Amino acid sequence: MGNLFKKILRQYLEYPRADRNVIIVLVAMILITIFVNELVKCLPEKPDEDYSTLLEKLKIWEETEQNREAARTTFSPFDPNTISEEELNSLSIPRQVARNIIKYRNTGAIFSKPSDLRRIYGMDDSIFSRIEPYLQFPSQKAIYPKKKETLPAEMEHIGSFDPNIATAERLKLFGFNSFQTDNIIRYREKGGQFKLKQDLLKIYGVDTPFFEKLAPHIKIQPTKNSAQVKEEKLDFVTIDLNSADTSQLKKLPGIGPVFATRIVKYRILLGGFSKPSQLLEVYGFPPETYYAIENQITTDTTNISRIRINFADYAELIRHPYFNQEMVKAMIKYRDNNGIIQQLNELEEIKGFDKQTIEKIRPYITCR
Structure with a gap:
């Protein structure tokens, strides 16, 4: 027996150190598994759990919730003009819809018929169909004498x-x-x-x-007659679109703070207006407003910012409203293959540039 153990030990020591560690781990795992298995056999058997108490409590909870939901969704006739927010919340009406009903009433408005409630934001068909049978609209004279x-x-x-x-x-x-x-x-x-x-x-x-x-x-002052308006227009000083700020632009009829701000922003993107009709390119600008102020606006083009197309990079070119990606890529490719652009007419050889487009962008570009 002693010789067998020595032989096994000698063979074990012949393995590399890493292999010996693996053998030790495997032997330890086998021993632990055997021990746990025997230990489980020794444990006393646990009797079956009695869930009757838990099931009874769960049943009571479900019945309570059902009763609460039934009580909450029970409607009674109500007048939407007088019901309080707390009473609305006690019904199966979303809180946001209830708040919107109160806000609507606070504006001084009155619900005179069921369809008026459809104006409330969030009042969908399912909510309206549930409450419609319970809506009451007593005579406004009797209910709202004040x-x-x-x-x-x-x-x-x-x-x-x-x-x-x-x-x-x-x-x-x-x-x-x-x-x-x-x-x-x-x-x-x-x-x-x-x-x-x-x-x-x-x-x-x-x-x-x-x-x-x-x-x-109510006493509305009479408006000025056409002769007075015409005389004021003749006396009105014209405004240069390229130098006017928002306060000056707002003096023009039909131009408020929103359009004044948009005009200035678009002027910056362009580099300046080359002609008054470019106002029609401003987002949402009404043509009737432009024609009403056409004789009151001018454009001084001496200070228009020009793009040097032989030196401008992609980012500088694409920022301009009159250039799109296809035009910019084609121009840069043409410039890389053929060198600098000597004259603006050369642009006709580039894809996306026709005579009409070139004339449109001519005030904003230079070959220098």
């Missing part, structure tokens, strides 16, 4: 106002809420004008009952 009293009682003593020039404070003095006042101011800033009293009904949030109470106090 609706006609939205204006201050002392308004009879404060005279009249012109919606074209009245300040926000003045409008609020006549009973306009903040929402209505902001809409009137924005309407005027965009170039809108009230020519008739009834034009106030164009303002979102101003309804007929409110307007009828307000109408006796």
